[in-house]
Amino acid sequence: SAVISQKPSRDICQRGTSLTIQCQVDSQVTMMFWYRQQPGQSLTLIATANQGSEATYESGFVIDKFPISRPNLTFSTLTVSNMSPEDSSIYLCSAGHSAYEQYFGPGTRLTVT
């Protein structure tokens, strides 16, 4: 198994600003992903964080809005850029060695005012 931690756990930000969320895994993992969960909704995959290369984004998500870094096998960041109230969501990181079994962080609750 893997233990995932995220920072910050929550934040309130003003529109037009950016927030960087950190995801730390307690062991080296092959795969890391970022998801968004809007209030009362299910999770939506934003992108796959690729170690040493550009992230792979899902339809509807672009690098300019959600730049992602993954400098090594245990760490990734997601930035939510030029925020608007519609970006208010919970952002979750997941990681694992196989697609069959992913471990999720506790999430970052973002409120944009």
Added chain:
Amino acid sequence: DAKTTQPTSMDCAEGRAANLPCNHSTISGNEYVYWYRQIHSQGPQYIIHGLKNNETNEMASLIITEDRKSSTLILPHATLRDTAVYYCIAEYSGGGADGLTFGKGTHLIIQP
């Protein structure tokens, strides 16, 4: 990814078996069935997965029909801590880096 259909919500009495159904009638031969759950204010938690055969682990059992068009997750002795949203996912995972496609899930409420 195959579309999955689950009941919106279910109740179960504490101590009884909770049986959560999932329909995935368009599943293809190389797509697995995964179950995750999300307890309130937490990230999702992996429960179990299977391809064709029934599977059991310390958390649950997964029963997949012979035609693979539906499956049932069984929590053998439900406790209050099993109250959560349960997600059934049917996806191919062929060795590449695949994120998961979550549907709406079933909100399981365990009643004391």
